[in-house]
Amino acid sequence: MAITTTITDGVKISVETQYQPEYSNPASEHYMFAYKINIENLGDYTVQLMRRHWDIFDSNGTRREVEGEGVVGLQPVIEPGESHEYISGCNLKTDMGSMKGEYQMLRLIDNTMFDANIPEFYLIAPFKLN
Template sequence: MFTKITEGVKVSVDTEFQASYSDPAQSHFVFTYKVRIENLSSYTVQLLTRNWNIQDSFAPKRNISGEGVVGVKPIIEPGDSHEYVSGCNLLSELGKMCGSYTFERILNGEKFFVSIPEFVLCVPYRLN
């Protein structure tokens, strides 16, 4: 698991290779990642946007930005958390992702960035 804390918000990411959805002969590798966002601060916060940097061993770097995560802009109370699962397709067996979220403190409308830790996407047989 990969973890990082920024501005009192803890982001943890766990990845999994999806062999049944992948086709190595066609250079199609599917990975899922589960993200847990924990609000360790004393403020209620809302996730507004996401920005991902995706590096594939055999392809140019991609940047993906958008509102919320998987269709929602969660509001997270102090001590609470939000989890979601998403995925990424690569052309190779090995890649990595990192990025950031834009959050807002509900109390005063202050916006701040939260780092998403860099994590590796790797088919299990490449780890040997």
Template sequence: MVTEITEGVKVTVATEYQPEYSSPAQEHYVFTYKISIENCSEYTVQLLRRHWHIHDSNGSIREVEGEGVIGLQPVLEPGETHEYVSGCNLKTNIGKMKGTYLMERIVDGKQFRVRIPEFTMVVPYRLN
């Protein structure tokens, strides 16, 4: 699990390999990641957009950008937390992701980027 705080917004990520959806013989590895976004600031904020960089260990890099997270643009009051689970498929058994969320303070419309800490996705047998 990794955590990073940007402008009072805390992002924590935990990953899990999904062997039942993976097929190593076809170079298809599926991982899920659970993200917790906690508003530790004194302002109400809204998550507007996400921007991901996805790295396979073979050197390929993909970028994914879009509105919200899993179809939502959550509003977080001070002290509130939003959690969601999403997934990523890789062509290798080791990879990593990092990114940013575009957030907006409701009180004055100030937009700012919150860093999503870099996290690794590793098939468990690679850790032996």
């Protein structure tokens, strides 16, 4: 499994993906993927993840946007040297696609908002790689 990573303003975001065949139904154009995200604070100041924004692409050209507060119901506070990890999922209508986006972060020392980039990562059913 490949891990994709990026660092923005001291926030390191790593993504690992996995196809979920037991929750997929290719005959009905339903492909389920899980992704695990690790958000690591490499900076000197405590940050809080306030919002997320995703761009989700199917290989058929469809694009969706998802936006909302926090991640999986949380707005985690991440101290310097600490990290927050969570697992979520995405369904596609095709066996390949990608996601990218950003987290809106709040630097608690001065209430400054900034966007931490989520690197583009690919969702590919393993049978597609043969």
